[in-house]
Amino acid sequence: MINQYKQLCTHISELVHIDNHDEKCISERFDAKELRKKDILLGQGSVSNHMMFISKGCLITYALDNGVERVLQIGIENWWVNDLNSFFTQTASAYSIKAIEESIVFQIQRDELELLFREVPKMERFFRLKIQNAYTAQQARFISNVTETAEERYANFRTKYGMLEQRVPQYMVASYLGITPEFLSTIRKST
Amino acid sequence: MINQYKQLCTHISELVHIDNHDEKCISERFDAKELRKKDILLGQGSVSNHMMFISKGCLITYALDNGVERVLQIGIENWWVNDLNSFFTQTASAYSIKAIEESIVFQIQRDELELLFREVPKMERFFRLKIQNAYTAQQARFISNVTETAEERYANFRTKYGMLEQRVPQYMVASYLGITPEFLSTIRKST
Numbered sequence: 001m002i003n004q005y006k007q008l009c010t011h012i013s014e015l016v017h018i019d020n021h022d023e024k025c026i027s028e029r030f031d032a033k034e035l036r037k038k039d040i041l042l043g044q045g046s047v048s049n050h051m052m053f054i055s056k057g058c059l060i061t062y063a064l065d066n067g068v069e070r071v072l073q074i075g076i077e078n079w080w081v082n083d084l085n086s087f088f089t090q091t092a093s094a095y096s097i098k099a100i101e102e103s104i105v106f107q108i109q110r111d112e113l114e115l116l117f118r119e120v121p122k123m124e125r126f127f128r129l130k131i132q133n134a135y136t137a138q139q140a141r142f143i144s145n146v147t148e149t150a151e152e153r154y155a156n157f158r159t160k161y162g163m164l165e166q167r168v169p170q171y172m173v174a175s176y177l178g179i180t181p182e183f184l185s186t187i188r189k190s191t
Numbered sequence: 192m193i194n195q196y197k198q199l200c201t202h203i204s205e206l207v208h209i210d211n212h213d214e215k216c217i218s219e220r221f222d223a224k225e226l227r228k229k230d231i232l233l234g235q236g237s238v239s240n241h242m243m244f245i246s247k248g249c250l251i252t253y254a255l256d257n258g259v260e261r262v263l264q265i266g267i268e269n270w271w272v273n274d275l276n277s278f279f280t281q282t283a284s285a286y287s288i289k290a291i292e293e294s295i296v297f298q299i300q301r302d303e304l305e306l307l308f309r310e311v312p313k314m315e316r317f318f319r320l321k322i323q324n325a326y327t328a329q330q331a332r333f334i335s336n337v338t339e340t341a342e343e344r345y346a347n348f349r350t351k352y353g354m355l356e357q358r359v360p361q362y363m364v365a366s367y368l369g370i371t372p373e374f375l376s377t378i379r380k381s382t
Contacts, residue, residue: 085330088323121312128319132279135326139276142333 003027008053008106011078015129016122025119029112035059035099041081042097048086050107051127054079057103058167062175063095071175074161074168081105084134101167150179154187194218199244199297202269206320207313216310220303226250226290232272233288239277241298242318245270248294249358253366254286262366265352265359272296275325292358341370345378 003009005027012018012026035041035057042048044064054075061073061081072095075081086093087110108116117124144153154177158165165173174184194200196218203209203217226232226248233239235255245266252264252272263286266272277284278301299307308315335344345368349356356364365375 084323085327088327117316121315124312124315124319125308128315128322131319131322131326132275135322135329136276136279138326138329 004032005030005106007055007078011053012123012126016126018120018122022120022122025116026123029116029119030106030108033105033107035103035105037099037102039099039103040096041099041105042083042086042093044094044096045092047090048083048093049110050082051087051113052081052097053106054081055104055106057099057101057105058164059097059099059103059105060168060172061095061097069172069175071172074164074172074176076164076167080130084131100169100172145178150177150183151187151191153177154184154191195223196221196297198246198269202244203314203317207317209311209313213311213313216307217314220307220310221297221299224296224298226294226296228290228293230290230294231287232290232296233274233277233284235285235287236283238281239274239284240301241273242278242304243272243288244297245272246295246297248290248296249292249355250288250290250294250296251359251363252286252288260363260366262363265355265363265367267355267358271321275322291360291363336369341368341374342378342382344368345375345382 003023005023008030009018009023009026018026030053032055033041041052041059054077056077059075059081060071061075061083062069062071064070073081081097083093083095083097085091113123144156148156157173157177170184171181174181177184179187194214196214199221200209200214200217209217221244223246224232232243232250245268247268250266250272251262252266252274253260253262255261264272272288274284274286274288276282335347339347348364348368361375362372365372368375370378
């Protein structure tokens with residue numbers, strides 16, 4: 001039998017050693033969710049009840065700011081997406097997560113995650129490391145927004161996301177960088 | 192024999208169940224460090240190599256901004272203090288941590304922490320939960336600074352820190368709130 005969660009297990013095994021039994025437990029606790037383009041995975045104002053891993057496709061995290069989508073994060077294959085704050089504190093999400101391509105997400109519900117921690121304690125370590133990274137990324141993004149020029153943020157974006165630029169509409173990249181599409185176009189021409 | 196780390200073990204046991212063997216392992220991996228008033232626990236620009244728990248006293252986290260101490264956090268007994276980003280990524284700390292009372296800190300070095308995780312795997316869970324809280328606090332502090340008035344921040348400070356106000360000089364409380372000591376004095380008189 002082919003395990004559709006093999007990709008997830010391979011991803012987890014990059015940080016912690018897992019055996020066949022662990023893989024079985026992990027695969028049983030996750031669900032696969034298919035999303036069409038523009039489908040909302042998590043809506044601003046609702047409570048996040050899942051940890052979510054992108055198996056295929058591309059999703060953006062955004063907040064509505066006076067009716068305008070402000071893109072906060074862009075995620076592709078093998079990334080985790082969430083409003084961690086909403087998930088941890090069980091409060092309303094400050095933003096939405098939406099598929100911008102046909103996508104498949106592997107998700108695990110809060111209670112299932114607690115059960116998985118009991119079955120496979122090393123998943124505690126995996127998520128501790130992932131949450132450390134999220135903490136670091138949150139701080140880096142805040143500092144970047146305060147201290148870097150738009151040109152520097154664009155250069156960093158290209159370094160970090162590489163070919164992703166081809167998959168995401170220009171106006172979303174501009175929004176992610178906190179600039180207008182016109183200004184992004186000017187920066188692109190001059191680099 | 193009295194275990195001087197009993198306080199730490201009691202603190203840990205509020206989140207995860209630990210037995211006598213676990214307590215022994217924890218106590219062996221931590222060191223106690225005494226600090227006089229004004230002693231620096233972590234200096235801005237150096238790399239954090241320890242997780243640090245305040246057993247006694249009061250410490251502030253601050254960044255130097257054009258020669259002025261900008262207070263970011265205030266910690267007392269049973270709080271953890273660190274530049275987590277520096278600790279996780281082994282890069283220069285963005286701020287300093289200083290004792291503002293005679294204090295005792297229990298600290299564990301990075302490699303010792305990894306050994307402790309192997310000996311007492313449930314410490315992974317403990318630190319996952321602690322790091323979740325740090326992530327949430329980081330986000331809340333950012334949102335608070337952007338959206339709340341000085342009066343609201345002061346009210347929240349009193350709710351959160353209670354009697355701590357008696358232990359911390361007014362100018363540090365003002366700095367923590369991002370206002371001048373004069374303005375804090377005005378707010379205090381009107382509440």
